[in-house]
Amino acid sequence: MKKDISKPMTPEQTAELKALAALPEDQIDTRKLPEQRDWSASGRGLFFRPVKKQLTLRLDADLIAWSKSHPHKGEGYQTSINTALREYVAQHETN
Numbered sequence: 001m002k003k004d005i006s007k008p009m010t011p012e013q014t015a016e017l018k019a020l021a022a023l024p025e026d027q028i029d030t031r032k033l034p035e036q037r038d039w040s041a042s043g044r045g046l047f048f049r050p051v052k053k054q055l056t057l058r059l060d061a062d063l064i065a066w067s068k069s070h071p072h073k074g075e076g077y078q079t080s081i082n083t084a085l086r087e088y089v090a091q092h093e094t095n
Contacts, residue, residue, distance in 0.1 A: 006043075006046045006047065059081075063081075064077065067080050067081050
């Protein structure tokens with residue numbers, strides 16, 4: 001599934017962002033910002049994308065067939081497999 005690509009920032013936006021980054025947290029006034037209640041038009045993954053690495057991986061044919069026949073939220077089967085692996089890792093992390 002192709003994700004939206006954000007537009008490059010203008011020089012003015014870049015300068016404003018650098019000025020805000022230089023301020024301590026307690027000096028940034030967010031009272032004038034409107035509260036965002038409707039996030040339906042927002043795009044996921046516009047700013048951060050995990051680095052993907054191409055490799056050859058041998059999986060059992062029945063797992064691939066199942067992943068292809070059970071699409072998850074309009075994703076491709078490789079994304080579904082990646083999501084399943086991430087969930088497994090999250091459940092088995094030892095902190």
